[in-house]
Amino acid sequence: MLIAFAAPARLLSSRHAIAACRHYSAAVLDPHDQLKDSDKPMYEQMNPSFNKMVDDYFDKGAAVIESKIVESIKSRSKSLEEKTSSVKGILAAIKPVNKCLIISTWNCCTRIDDHQ
Incomplete structure (x- = not known):
């Protein structure tokens, strides 16, 4: 917890x-x-771990939104399976983290002195 x-x-x-x-x-x-x-x-x-939390939340969000994205695709030439596989492919391409940027917030807390 x-x-x-x-x-x-x-x-x-x-x-x-x-x-x-x-x-x-x-x-x-x-x-x-x-x-x-x-x-x-x-x-x-x-x-x-932060990366594990992001992966977990992404998986939960992708599971919720995947069916809604498939329904929103208005293409008569694609079957339902093709739409589902293309959406899964796009979500799989988005998921991996290529770089991780860590920004420290301690600089924001520092008080600036005028020395007057």
Whole structure:
């Protein structure tokens, strides 16, 4: 179970609120428990991998929207199986992650001093 902590905006400037956010957002597991945790379903994991979460949510979304996309294709020359296979091919081409960009937000929290 993933526990999220949302602090009010007025508390975000204090060190205690940031420490509380760190405490609740990072699950500390030993290596053996991490291995057991990765075998669980995504919604039960304490500290799931970001890429695995994206894959899981993509699979769920693709399963929901696939039939609706097939119905929206208005082509008389293609059969239902051809439409389904083309939609599955397009979704399979979209799914793989080619690059991962990680942006740090700590720079946004830094206070700028005028030195006046």
